[in-house]
Structures are given as structure tokens and as C-alpha cells.
Amino acid sequence: MKKNITLLLIFITMSLLQAADEGSIKWTFSTGGEIYSLPAIGGDGTIYLASYDKYLYALNSDGSLKWKYHALTDNNWECFLRNTPALGSDGTVYFVDNSYGYLFAVGNDGTEKWKADFTDGRIAAPPAIGPNGEIIIVTTMREVFSVNPADGSINWKYTFSGGEDEAGAVIDASGAVFVRGGRLKKISPSGNEEWEFENGSNIYSSAIIAGDGTLYITGSSDKTLYALDGNGNELWNFTAGDKIYGSPVLGPDGTIYFYSYDGFIHAVNPDGTEKWTFDEQFQSLFGDIKATPIVGADSVVYFSGVTSDFSTRLFAINPDGSARWSVTLSDVVRFQATISRDSLLLVPQGNKLLAIKVGSAGLADSPFPKFRGDYANTGYVNVSVTAIGPRKENIPGKFSVSEVYPNPFNPRARIRLNLKRSARVRVDVYNATGRRLLRLTDGQKNTGRQELIWDASSYGSGVYFIDVMIDGVHMTRKALLVK
Template sequence: MSLNVFPSNGSPASVFGSIPGLQIVQDDEGSVFIPGYNVNTIGQINGERGYYLFTSGEDTLDFNIEGRRKLPSETDIELSGNRFNIVPNLYSDSVAIEEAMGGLEDRIVIAQDDEGNVWMPSDNVNTIGQMVPGKGYLLYVSGNDTTYNFPDTLYTAAAKRKFVSAPTSEPEFFAEVKSSGLPYTVLINEVSNFDDWKQIDELALFKGQGSDQLVGSAKIESHDLPLAITAWKENTDYDLPGFEPGDQIVLRGYVADSEQVLELEIGNLQSDTKPTYGEDIFSKIEINLPLLTSNGLENEKPKSFELKQNYPNPFNPTTNIGYSVPNTAHVTLEVFNVLGQKVATLVNERQNPGRFNVTWDASNVSSGVYLVRMTAGSYVNTNKMMLIK
């Protein structure tokens, strides 16, 4: 968050004391105000910085601050080079970020807000759009420390440029991931087959190889590249799930026409290693797509029967279950409670070879452990699922 005034009383307790459920206020140098323990290493709050707040209250906060205004151009914003800074919006209205920050365009590697939106000038990506009063923005500046002054007249060379911003929205198939407040950008910069790419409707990021923990997801509104997706880092202090730095990036796509989930092969455009979360300021990847037919996914024929672990897990109330069929067979997919009583039949038909995905809607059953069992000829396998309402 940020202020566009200099508070009359700059003590953190005076500025933030009325916020319900406030746990911690932190600046970009690691100084903190923790009201529950009467800790203040920030000192005085001013309008030259942005701050990270964590609350257990409402998602949107409204509070009033008394103070004096200064022209944005008269306020020195001190920025440290080669690291993230939290910068304020000093304007009283929303302003285009490429106008407000255009004087630093050549040095800005990435700007992020708390919802995972980004501005990456060198990659022609801008999903932030407007800097909003009251918000703070993470800004990574390359090179030496510098002092920046916002322009009073919002017109810069950067404002003339058209930034390519492939938009995304909330997913419908993959679960929406709750923000931990710690965003990490995965930038899809290249795809091997654009026609195949255009058939993918949703994308999901997972915590690592073999994991079904979702850490980011998006519905694709435009397939223009580059496209930015946000993954969320875990916040262990407040028990918020997410990735750990060093986890391998795993990307899956959903094709709505065929109702299938595709394991996407990705390459690292920044090094020769497999892409991992947190390896750089952001990750830049390419997608090597398999062939698609007019009916959707035509992936490589599976080598064996396989029942995958459902995801998300735990879930409420829907979860996705993937499975593989290497040869034509009668397949059943059934759900049982812990007493062995069948509560749902998801599949009961003869199927050709392929990889499949079904969704179980558990709205009509109570919380608890459930078992999903796949049977195909002599193949039988069972996985546990946890429903939490």
C-alpha cells in the first residue's frame, strides 16, 4: 500500500492503528511495525515509500489519513539498484504506469502489484495498466541506486508506445489460487506451434514435478505473446500455501473442446537448466506443444494404465481426476466413502487409447476422505481424496 500525503502524525500506530486485524507492516528494507508485540523498527511513515501490509481482516481496506500534499515532482523516491523496491502512487487519481514511471523505462526490469499484475517494458507486457491511489508497487530497477521524481505533467515517450498485454481472467476449470501477497511472474515468450497454442483455454502452474499443488492459474483471453502468469510463493508465517524457491515449474493446459488436461513441456529461455520458481527476478519460458486435432488433444499414446492424483487436493467442492488408457478397454471410475459405500460413478464406458480428465462435483456429500477407484481390465488402482467444506 502507499500514501499520497505526508501524515501529520507519522507514527505507524497513528497511521495504521485503525486497520482491523493488522498483523504486520513492512518496508522494502525489512523494517517492520508489529502492533501485537509493540515492535517498530520502521520509525516514521512518510509518503515517499510503499509498504507491505498483512491483515487478517477484509480484503479491501478504507481508512483516512490527515496530512499535507506535495507535488509528485517535488518528492524524491529513493530506489536501490538490482533489487525490488516498494514504490507509492503519489497522484490523487489513477495514472498509467508507463506515464508515471516512463522516465525509468530503460532500467525497469519488472513492476508488480499485489494481485500479480506486471509491467515489463523490455518484453512489451503491461497488465497493471493504471497505478491506483493507495496501492504500492514492487519495482525492480537494474544498475546503481537512483532518485526518481514522478512527472507533474503525465506525458512521456513511453506513453506513445503500445504495450502488448495478453490478458487473462479467472479460470473456470482450474481452481483459482488465493494470493499469498508474494507474486512471482512466469512469462510465456515462445510456443512451438501457434495453431496448437490457440486451442488451449486455461493454464495452471503447479508446485513441482509430481505435485498437484496449484500455485497459479489463469483463463486465456488472448493468445498473443508474451503472456504473463502469476505464481504465488508460500507464506509460512501466516500458513498461506504456494511454491518454495527452487521448486520446478510445472505447467498444464486445459482444452475445453475436448475437456482434456495437457501436460505441457516447457523450456527455460534464461539458462540451460529446467525452469524453477525463484531462479531469477522472473522466469521466461517456451512451450513445446504436441499436435492437436480438431477434436482437441492428440497426445502421445500412453504406455500404461494410470490413475493420477486428483487436483486440487484437498478441494471444495470440485476436483479434477486424470487417467491414462494405453489400449481400448472398458473403464470405470468410481468414488467411495471410507465405509466402502459408492457415492458416484464418473466413468463407465469403453474408451480408446488416450489421456482423459473428469471433474467430480462433491456438493451433495459431506466433508471427509473419499476414495476414487479406476478399473480397466486387470488394472485396478485407488487414490485418496480430501473434501473440506
């Protein structure tokens, strides 16, 4: 009995000491330039970090230097590194430079495998890695490349219009690529555009993919989190109090977390209802810093920002939205962080990488517990997005869309629109697998009734979906072709 009490006291004492240790800085690593990137963590615990001093660093788990690689072009020009590295399944480190448009492949021993020049401009987004090891990069020239990991050769190239993508591509299990250029676009595994989602405002964040195949994307000035199905149809939206520039993240129960310029961390249930908000009156002092929360293995959420008293504080937030602990940091941090498997929160601060002790034993078991998803920052999720889901049609009085008629049909299907005001209308036809077959119309339509006709003479019998987008709002109608 006495022995059991002694063991219990030892356990309680160790637990209290561990809790007291949370938030303490265990080590720092300094580079010769600013650190803008999110670290990647290999399966052996090695930490990979890119710095503006033109070096890629590999660190041991205790913060000591393992090796560093000097990034140079073919002409021996030094490359400024701002972007997050990604790790291939064989440990190869892929990273891009922000000066000349190079993609580098470096082995986990620090030796160069290859480098390739892809653009006359820059590569402002981190690389992503697909299910077959292909590397997806997005350039400031609005180009998307699929790259062969063996030698850096090009598999395919896709060019888009709109704004630049600085957040990076996201890839699902089928190899479909999701990028944003002001609008969210889905690109097939062979490099063809399948659809785009437009919200009337430039989208600055990358999409994330939930375990059930739902896509989540945050707008910017429209202050809105969107849930989409695999055809780009809106399932629901949640509006915050101010702009949202950072990407959302996911907890293990499907809760979506994001930071808004209203000063709150928002937690939203998978059905679009509010779960809680965490209010520390974070200040928006630094332009459109794309701060992103991170979720630990115990569902604790971490975030750092400048609070109302103008101090920089790091918070650990319990799953119910209450504060677990907070610490004051000496300077502003760029909060796109990760958590190592040995319970260290790794976050850049100026030219330093801070390793801060936390209670979470690594990342949450969810597809996107942090920016860029997994430990390796691949942006890849072993889930295929859901083709068709429920719709939110909350726009009475502005326009209406009829069902397809006749239904079943052969060979022509009709659909009627009733517009109470002039609006941009786009109508696409998809097959049952979610592949876009054709676009019936895309342009401004006048007030009044409109009828669109699809002649399906060249298509086989089966189920089809007609997606109608009016001023950025999607509605889908099911049609059955019987020949």
C-alpha cells in the first residue's frame, strides 16, 4: 500500500513538473538570415530548415547542426530561400528559391541530386508532393508544373489566369491538384483544369482536405470560411468578423480552426456551426501575415500573436476553447509552426528557430493539423475529395434555378434560370465521377428568365450533374440520360 502511494506521488510530481515545463524554450538555432519557412521533420527526427542566408539546414533533434547546403544556380548565383521545404518518401528534400525560379532536390545526407530552372520569374509557393512522388510547383508566372522526382524533368504544365499562388498546391489521393490564383482551381492528374471556385474576393490561403473528402478554403476580404465538395459546390460558409489570410487547419474530430483579423481564433464544427472563439484581441499589425494555428496530438491548439498590450504571446488552447497556458516571447514570431514527435513546438523568430516544450506528443491525427499538412510538408492527403455533396442554397429573392426537365431525358435536357438582377452565370456539366465534360455558358446575363439546353447526343446513358454558378454561388442539378 505504501509503495503504491509512493508511486502515485512520483507520478503526480512528474506530471506537475512536465506541465510546469510547457512553454519553456529548450534550444534555439541561429542562421545568417531571416527564417520565413516552416520546418520539415523527417522520419528519423531530422529537422530541415530553409533560410534567407541562401542555405538549407539539417538539424539533429537537439538543435545541433547536421549539415547545410549552399543553394546556387547553374551560374553560381546565390539563391535566397524563403519557402517551406518538403520531403519525399525516400528522404529527398525538395525546396525552391525566391530569386531565379529554381527547384532543388537534395539527399538526406546533404548531397545535391539535381536542380532545375522553371521560370523567368520566381517560385513563391512551397512545393507539394503527390501520390506517385511527383513534385508540384507553382510559379509567379501563374504556371503549375508537375515534375519528375528522378531528374527534374517536366511531366506537364498548366497555365492559369488571376493572382499569384503563394500558399502552395494541395493534392488528393487521386493525384488531383488544388491551387489558388485568386480563385480555387482543381487540376486533373494529367494537368487539365476541371473547375474553379470563385467567391468574389481574392483567395490567399491554400485549400485543405478533410477525412470525409470535404474541401475547406478561406477567403480574404470577404471574411469567410467555405466548405466545398469535389465539384467546387458550396456546402456551407461561415463568416468571421474580419479578413482571413491564413490557411485553416483540422483537429482529429474534424473541427476547423483559423485565425481572423477580428482578433479571434475561430473553431468551427464540420457542419459549419460555431464551436468557440478564443479572444485575446490579437493585433493585425503586420499586413497580411498568414498566421495559421497548429493542432497537437492531444487536440491542444497553439497560436502566437501580438496581443492588445503589444506583447508577443504564445498560447496553448484546450479543445474546449479555454486557455491552457501562455508565455511571453521576446519578439514577434512568424507563426507557421510544427510540432516534433518529442514534444517540441518549432517556430521561426527572426533569424532563429525556437524549440519550445509543449505537452503534445507530435501533430494531431488529422489530414491537416498545420499549414502544409504532415510532418514532411507534402500538402498531400490520402483521401479523394467527395464528388457531390449537400448544397446550401440560401439566396431566396435573388434568383432561382429549376430542376432539369425532362428528367430522364434523351437527348436534350433543359434548365431554367430566373434572375431578379443582372448576374454572372456559369454552367458546367459533369459526369458521375466528377469530371467536367463541357461548359454550357459563362458570362453576364440580363435580368429575367433564361433557358439553357444541353444536347447530349454524343454522350452515353448515365447520371450527369449540371452545376450552375450565379455570382459565385453554386447549385447542382442531377440529370439522367436514357438512350
